Amino acid sequence: MFQNNKDTISAIATPPGIGGVGIVRVSGPLAETILKKLFRPKRPIKEFKSHHFYYGEIIHPETKQMVDEVLIVLMRAPHSYTGEDVLEIHAHGGPLILKKILELTLKAGARLAEPGEFTKRAFLNGRLDLTQAEAVLDIISARTEKELQIATRQLQGYLGEKIKKIRDCLKEFKAHLEVAIDFPEEDVEIVPSEVWLPRIENEVLKPIEHLLKCYSESRILREGAILAIVGKPNVGKSSLLNCLLKEERAIVTPIPGTTRDVIEEILNIKGIAVKIADTAGLRKTVDVVETIGVKRAKEKIIESDIVLWVIDRSCPLEEEDREIYEEIKGKKIILVLNKSDLPPKIDEEKIKKEFNLPVISISALYGKGIEKLEEAIYHQLIGDTAAVPEFVPTLRHKQALERALKAGKRVKDAIIKGLPPVFVSVDVQETLDALGEIIGETTPEDILDIIFSQFCIGK
Ligand SMILES: Nc1nc2c(ncn2[C@@H]2O[C@H](COP(=O)(O)OP(=O)(O)OP(=O)(O)O)[C@@H](O)[C@H]2O)c(=O)[nH]1
Ligand SMILES: [Mg+2]
Numbered sequence: 001m002f003q004n005n006k007d008t009i010s011a012i013a014t015p016p017g018i019g020g021v022g023i024v025r026v027s028g029p030l031a032e033t034i035l036k037k038l039f040r041p042k043r044p045i046k047e048f049k050s051h052h053f054y055y056g057e058i059i060h061p062e063t064k065q066m067v068d069e070v071l072i073v074l075m076r077a078p079h080s081y082t083g084e085d086v087l088e089i090h091a092h093g094g095p096l097i098l099k100k101i102l103e104l105t106l107k108a109g110a111r112l113a114e115p116g117e118f119t120k121r122a123f124l125n126g127r128l129d130l131t132q133a134e135a136v137l138d139i140i141s142a143r144t145e146k147e148l149q150i151a152t153r154q155l156q157g158y159l160g161e162k163i164k165k166i167r168d169c170l171k172e173f174k175a176h177l178e179v180a181i182d183f184p185e186e187d188v189e190i191v192p193s194e195v196w197l198p199r200i201e202n203e204v205l206k207p208i209e210h211l212l213k214c215y216s217e218s219r220i221l222r223e224g225a226i227l228a229i230v231g232k233p234n235v236g237k238s239s240l241l242n243c244l245l246k247e248e249r250a251i252v253t254p255i256p257g258t259t260r261d262v263i264e265e266i267l268n269i270k271g272i273a274v275k276i277a278d279t280a281g282l283r284k285t286v287d288v289v290e291t292i293g294v295k296r297a298k299e300k301i302i303e304s305d306i307v308l309w310v311i312d313r314s315c316p317l318e319e320e321d322r323e324i325y326e327e328i329k330g331k332k333i334i335l336v337l338n339k340s341d342l343p344p345k346i347d348e349e350k351i352k353k354e355f356n357l358p359v360i361s362i363s364a365l366y367g368k369g370i371e372k373l374e375e376a377i378y379h380q381l382i383g384d385t386a387a388v389p390e391f392v393p394t395l396r397h398k399q400a401l402e403r404a405l406k407a408g409k410r411v412k413d414a415i416i417k418g419l420p421p422v423f424v425s426v427d428v429q430e431t432l433d434a435l436g437e438i439i440g441e442t443t444p445e446d447i448l449d450i451i452f453s454q455f456c457i458g459k
Pocket of ligand 1: 231232233234235236237238239240251252253254255256257258259260279280281282338339340341342362363364365366
């Protein structure tokens with residue numbers, strides 16, 4: 001998809017629409033030539049200094065007519081975002097004027113940039129590793145403060161550094177293995193297992209496992225969570241959904257078995273995107289439609305990160321309620337005692353002890369206790385530490401880490417079994433390659449294309 005890197009690319013870097021300032025960005029060897037063709041400075045300039053702003057006009061190179069008053073800055077290679085000569089033209093922020101300036105840069109020798117091409121060049125020129133390039137995308141598309149925090153941390157390069165450190169250890173090991181392969185007749189043991197076994201364990205396997213743990217801890221902050229509202233028919237599940245959403249989304253009636261299908265909506269709970277699923281009341285039934293609804297509810301439970309188990313507090317606890325617990329145990333659960341506006345038939349302390357779960361009393365009808373419930377959801381989802389973990393791998397990173405861990409464990413086994421260096425070396429290389437994919441050293445071209453094409457043009 002991407003064309004060669006030697007040419008010069010240009011694009012409007014600011015969002016479409018009207019703004020105070022709009023920027024056209026040019027990157028590549030022709031940046032300065034284009035600048036000289038199109039820019040008429042207010043005061044004569046002998047040579048453009050790098051990273052200095054100049055005030056003047058963009059002119060049509062043939063008619064010499066002024067197109068716009070601008071500020072320009074030239075950032076010479078390698079000290080620029082892409083690592084190439086970069087020219088930025090800060091013009092007035094109107095779509096037509098920016099398009100005109102863009103067209104002039106194209107006429108002067110640039111080519112229109114593809115989505116993400118500036119960032120891809122930064123990556124190819126070694127300005128960013130792949131995890132940092134991905135972070136640029138995450139920063140642009142962050143929906144919540146937390147997502148932004150995660151992305152900025154990744155842009156700082158911690159994850160890439162960690163991966164590089166693990167790979168350095170493996171590279172060193174591989175070098176020793178290669179000596180052993182080349183000089184098999186040597187008496188001295190070139191790769192002593194008492195040295196390498198602990199090093200592989202401590203410098204490769206443990207750090208990979210730690211990163212995988214960080215993935216599961218940060219996944220919810222990054223990707224959001226799925227929450228299922230479950231319980232017997234008529235306990236007020238749909239009322240609770242409506243209450244959380246502050247709108248009449250689901251049908252509520254006094255007839256048990258009202259909700260037949262799963263109803264899903266997304267809610268922002270204290271910065272976490274939570275997909276809430278209202279489900280059909282769980283009970284044994286001969287009704288065909290309801291049976292399907294109950295089946296879907298059970299599937300949703302399996303899929304969910306957290307379950308709100310709703311019980312009608314104005315009725316005594318029944319066997320049917322206990323049966324539901326059997327369906328959900330093992331999940332993160334909050335026991336929600338609904339209809340707290342009616343005289344209670346269930347003792348909060350007693351039920352808390354019986355199930356050993358966090359219990360929140362609410363009235364979905366009157367919107368009481370909802371804030372407390374939201375706090376409990378947040379707390380259950382991300383625990384006490386609202387802090388972002390040190391490293392925040394993505395799903396793509398996680399999959400590569402899992403492959404690296406598998407191959408790394410084979411390396412360990414091979415050392416324990418005393419297999420010949422040739423065999424060990426194959427698994428070491430596989431571990432190296434899997435880790436290399438994360439930072440972009442061994443990432444296949446098509447995956448790079450997928451990553452960078454998610455950007456907008458001009459980034
Ligand atoms: N008094 C009182 N009534 C409530 C409360 N929450 C719900 N109800 C009533 O309980 C009945 C059932 O509410 P729903 O929200 O439809 O219950 P559900 O659990 O979704 O029921 P199904 O979809 O049939 O499984 C309705 O008549 C609601 O008005 C509450 O907090 N207090
Ligand atoms: Mg319902």
